[in-house]
Amino acid sequence: MFVLEATGPAISQAVERLQRGEFVGLPTETVYGLAADAGNDLAVARIYAAKGRPTFNPLIAHVSSLDMAMLEAVLDERAQRLVARFWPGPLTLVLPLAGSHRVCELARAGLQSVALRMPGHPVALELIRAFGGPLAAPSANRSGRISPTTAQDVVAELGDQPGLVLDAGPARVGLESTIVAVLPGEPVRLLRPGGVSREALQGVVGELAVSPAERIEAPGQLASHYAPHARLRMNALTPEPGEAFLGFGLHHREGSPNLSRAGDLVEAAANLFTMLRRLDASGVAAIAVAPVPEHGLGEAINDRLRRAAAPR
Ligand code: TXA
Ligand code: MG
Numbered sequence: 536m537f538v539l540e541a542t543g544p545a546i547s548q549a550v551e552r553l554q555r556g557e558f559v560g561l562p563t564e565t566v567y568g569l570a571a572d573a574g575n576d577l578a579v580a581r582i583y584a585a586k587g588r589p590t591f592n593p594l595i596a597h598v599s600s601l602d603m604a605m606l607e608a609v610l611d612e613r614a615q616r617l618v619a620r621f622w623p624g625p626l627t628l629v630l631p632l633a634g635s636h637r638v639c640e641l642a643r644a645g646l647q648s649v650a651l652r653m654p655g656h657p658v659a660l661e662l663i664r665a666f667g668g669p670l671a672a673p674s675a676n677r678s679g680r681i682s683p684t685t686a687q688d689v690v691a692e693l694g695d696q697p698g699l700v701l702d703a704g705p706a707r708v709g710l711e712s713t714i715v716a717v718l719p720g721e722p723v724r725l726l727r728p729g730g731v732s733r734e735a736l737q738g739v740v741g742e743l744a745v746s747p748a749e750r751i752e753a754p755g756q757l758a759s760h761y762a763p764h765a766r767l768r769m770n771a772l773t774p775e776p777g778e779a780f781l782g783f784g785l786h787h788r789e790g791s792p793n794l795s796r797a798g799d800l801v802e803a804a805a806n807l808f809t810m811l812r813r814l815d816a817s818g819v820a821a822i823a824v825a826p827v828p829e830h831g832l833g834e835a836i837n838d839r840l841r842r843a844a845a846p847r
Pocket of ligand 1: 563566568569593595627643650710711713714
């Protein structure tokens, strides 16, 4: 893939490519996505092929307005409250499909629900608006690998693929959106922790149900997702011989990266994938990661670390 700074002409070029059924590397505030026309099965199939992703894994459709969202899905009163509070931003809602939907069956992996998100990034919003319809966009990494937070990461993952990556600098949030299901006759369920914390969601819709079906319904939740090449050990106070160290707060080693010296979980989330990727690229066999507290964005950070640490 090749990189262009996300200026007006580059965005116009991206729109033409999307219209031809090609995919485009898309900056969002969470991670970089691999975007294509969500209504075009062939374009969506090209995403799955490029990622090497199992085709039963449904994709998020990205919208630029509430009107566009309401053509795709049914938003009940709870969904509308969530959207009013968190869109544009790192929250994805799994909703019942509307009769007027454009999102194709392949992008939904055959489900009668659809995952929608309005990204909090001016380039993403401008591209969707200019294209005029929803864009299916999974994270722009090979299936099961670390999500990209810069345009250069996208090239590192998918460099052998054709296509344009719009470069808008590093992703601000640095980990994927939170996914909640808001479906009729059931409580709001957290399917994937992410850029909006559980506490922030509960402030709007009250207690969240934990989904026993979560692993089936959000198959991106496969145990060994986000795997670096190196082995990973969590809650490490000091590295063992042969391990590289990734610090957090006061658990710091001179000369080793630190997710956040100040112990700030938002800063840590933004640094997580970049630092893992850099340590991995240095060729170490094992990475020891300092303890990260389980509150706020710490829940999502630990979720990603657990997947990276899972046996494979
Ligand atoms: O931050 C993000 O969400 C990024 C950026 C690019 O927007 N996108 C992203 O997409 O992380 P992806 O495809 O890597 O993850 C989508 C997740 C998967 O775990 C998938 O299984 C779940 O969303 N999903 C999509 N549609 C669903 C549905 N109808 N029901 C349940 N889960 C769904
Ligand atoms: Mg992903």
